[in-house]
Amino acid sequence: MTCEFLKACSADPMKFLGEWFVLLPALVLLMAAGAAVVMRNLIHAALCLTLSFIALGIVFIALGAEFVGFVQLLVYVGAVAMVIVFAILLTKPERLTKSVSAFSGLGPAGGAAVGFVVLAALLGFIFTSPLAKKPLPTPASAPVADIGQALMGDYVVALIAIGVLLTAALVGAAVIAMEDKP
Amino acid sequence: MTLQILLAISAILFAFGLAATLSRSNAIMILIGIELMLGAANLNFVAFWRFSENPAAMTGVLFAIFSIAVAAAEAAVGLAIIILVHRRIKSVEADDASNLKG
Amino acid sequence: MDLLERAPIELKSWFLNLLGSFGVPQGILSVLSAVIIIGTVIGVFLGLFALMSVMERKILARAQNRYGPNRVGFFRWRLFGLFQPVADGIKMITxxxxxxxxxxxxxxxxxxxxxxxxxxxxxxxxxxxxxxxxxxxxxxxxxxxxxxxxxxxxxxxxxxxxxxxxxxxxxxxxxxxxxxxxxxxxxxxxxxxxxxxxxxxxxxxxxxxxxxxxxxxxxxxxxxxxxxxxxxxxxxxxxxxxxxxxxxxxxxxxxxxxxxxxxxxxxxxxxxxxxxxxxxxxxxxxxxxxxxxxxxxxxxxxxxxxxxxxxxxxxxxxxxxxxxxxxxxxxxxxxxxxxxxxxxxxxxxxxxxxxxxxxxxxxxxxxxxxxxxxxxxxxxxxxxxxxxxxxxxxxxxxxxx
Structure with missing residues (x-):
């Protein structure tokens, strides 16, 4: 009963929906990210952020990096978004709506201006670069088995370093957030 | 579809994150901005991998995986700091944490 | 035996072949095949859910030495109260x-x-x-x-x-x-x-x-x-x-x-x-x-x-x-x-x-x-x-x- 359609979709997502399989989630990603930035209500911002994480995961899957997409969903939606939400709930949400005052003396207008300038510069480089005009190559895929082999082979030092970093970070986070004992 | 479109999407995402980080004063919003910028970087890794000459090497994919792991560690530590700061000064506004200011 | 084993697959391909013989294009058929599979899986699990919702209450009741839901039936036939999910569903919707x-x-x-x-x-x-x-x-x-x-x-x-x-x-x-x-x-x-x-x-x-x-x-x-x-x-x-x-x-x-x-x-x-x-x-x-x-x-x-x-x-x-x-x-x-x-x-x-x-x-x-x-x-x-x-x-x- 393995469905040929679903199988073909997962083998080459581009074939059926064309570019829209990437562009549609990308559009959702941008809208959700924009909403997350401008929302007054912190919880709404966090939920929009979660939506943008999901959309980013789908973009990864659509680009053929299905393992990265799943890891993105698992780590960001399952862990990071929940940690953010927990932090919001633990830090008394009374002052949620005040958050227009300026950090680093820029203010909303200043922040938006800096963002716009950086965006304009980046887009300028992107659209003048000859590198970026390359057409889409044949479907690329990153099989899970190969990723596993690479992680345990060439990248094993990096993998262990990441493991040490994560352990240290989580133990550190627990120690920082622990109540001070007299 | 060309690489340009993906890079442009990533650039817009990065600009959103930057604007949020610079303009919002709530520490959690600053963290959300940083997460958006990290997501933009990951999108670039995957996009360059997709359009690379040799996708079988999977460098971009592996880099994205490591970067996601680092982002998770960063979020955990960042939020622990926010909770600690909130416990000390009863506020999560970045401007209120100014004890070291001369 | 082999027929029963492959019954769901054969049934689906028989249905699709039937439609194909009426001149339905291949693209629609492949989408329809996906729809059939998704529909079957969701339908089976919804059925399991309905069965579970009544069986759980009956098993719990037996564990506690009582009968559990055994009233709701179809007109005259009680059927051990197996129609309870229907009654629950109507109640929930209304x-x-x-x-x-x-x-x-x-x-x-x-x-x-x-x-x-x-x-x-x-x-x-x-x-x-x-x-x-x-x-x-x-x-x-x-x-x-x-x-x-x-x-x-x-x-x-x-x-x-x-x-x-x-x-x-x-x-x-x-x-x-x-x-x-x-x-x-x-x-x-x-x-x-x-x-x-x-x-x-x-x-x-x-x-x-x-x-x-x-x-x-x-x-x-x-x-x-x-x-x-x-x-x-x-x-x-x-x-x-x-x-x-x-x-x-x-x-x-x-x-x-x-x-x-x-x-x-x-x-x-x-x-x-x-x-x-x-x-x-x-x-x-x-x-x-x-x-x-x-x-x-x-x-x-x-x-x-x-x-x-x-x-x-x-x-x-x-x-x-x-x-x-x-x-x-x-x-x-x-x-x-x-x-x-x-x-x-x-x-x-x-x-x-x-x-x-x-x-x-x-x-x-x-x-x-x-x-x-x-x-x-x-x-x-x-x-x-x-x-x-x-x-x-x-x-x-x-x-x-």
Missing amino acids: KEDLVPRTSDRAVHFLAPVVMMIPALLVLAILPYGRDMVPAELDAGILYFFAVGAGTEVAVFMAGWASNNKYSVLGAMRAIAQMISYEIPLVMAAIIAAMISGSLSPSAIVAAQGGFAWGFVPQWFVLTPWGFTAGLLFYIAALAESNRSPFDLPEGESELVAGHLTEYSGFKYATFFMAEYIGMFAVCGLLVTLFLGGWQAPLPFLTIIPSWCWFFGKVCFVAFTMVWVRATLPRLRIDHMLAFAWKFLLPMSFAAFLSAACWHYAGRGPLAWLLSLAIVGIPYLILGTAFTNRFAISRRTYQFSE
Whole structure:
């Protein structure tokens, strides 16, 4: 009963929906990210952020990096978004709506201006670069088995370093957030 | 579809994150901005991998995986700091944490 | 026998060929094929949910020495009250849909929808029988957990949008519980994936095929590490699907109904349905990972179709969950979290080590003993420590006797 359609979709997502399989989630990603930035209500911002994480995961899957997409969903939606939400709930949400005052003396207008300038510069480089005009190559895929082999082979030092970093970070986070004992 | 479109999407995402980080004063919003910028970087890794000459090497994919792991560690530590700061000064506004200011 | 085995596949291709002979284009047919599969899977699980909702009450009732629902039938025929789900459904749909005035309306509305999506999506990767996997994914197990993470978001949305302190408390408990128990759950799944060398569910089922000495099935649950990991997975699955004895988020004596307090009518039914379908999905994953998936337990029983075995095993696991609910009292929140971090997590590491040793010691009798020792010793140490720590002193009743 393995469905040929679903199988073909997962083998080459581009074939059926064309570019829209990437562009549609990308559009959702941008809208959700924009909403997350401008929302007054912190919880709404966090939920929009979660939506943008999901959309980013789908973009990864659509680009053929299905393992990265799943890891993105698992780590960001399952862990990071929940940690953010927990932090919001633990830090008394009374002052949620005040958050227009300026950090680093820029203010909303200043922040938006800096963002716009950086965006304009980046887009300028992107659209003048000859590198970026390359057409889409044949479907690329990153099989899970190969990723596993690479992680345990060439990248094993990096993998262990990441493991040490994560352990240290989580133990550190627990120690920082622990109540001070007299 | 060309690489340009993906890079442009990533650039817009990065600009959103930057604007949020610079303009919002709530520490959690600053963290959300940083997460958006990290997501933009990951999108670039995957996009360059997709359009690379040799996708079988999977460098971009592996880099994205490591970067996601680092982002998770960063979020955990960042939020622990926010909770600690909130416990000390009863506020999560970045401007209120100014004890070291001369 | 072979016909019955392949009946669902043949039926689908017969129907599609019939349509094809009427001149329906190939593109529509391939989409229709996907729609048929998705519809069948969802329909089967909705049917299981309806059956479960009445059977659970009947089994609980029998455990407590009463009859349970046995009235609702079809006109004259009672049918043991099997039409109870229909009555429940009508009641749920016609009930007033209450939304608190101070609630966050959009989020309150979206929460049940968000809850339902992951519950249905995870059904895509389970191998329901020989050659019956809706979506054959390389990283199927990872997909299951990645999509399942969406449930936490939904629970938070429901709790927060209700703008009710019990809802928020219930949601925070539920999320703490889900995150804590996700670790032993994923660890146990990783062990099965490690031994079979693949993250694809069908490859894991294939690795459990065959019979030792001609009659002993080679399911993972029949090895020391597999039994430990399977049990850990089962306990974690109970907690993940918010079932007794881990149903604290809905502990009515403390929290009214947790994040479901402000939900009524069809939205409540959606939550209920999503929770049960999620429970069946996680039972299906347990069956796939440790109980041999769709494989028959004895060689001569292979005449029964593989999909019957799969659903039979799922129903058996679901039945044990009801049994546990009838037997065990609810835990206290700190005991529950301590149990996850101080017992299940170390035990899952022990099972991990044990599985690795089993593999490298040649999978023979010696390997069996070695892995038994590696699992058994930590179990004894942790078990003793736990019993001493949370020892229940003998209760003395002053006025009884």
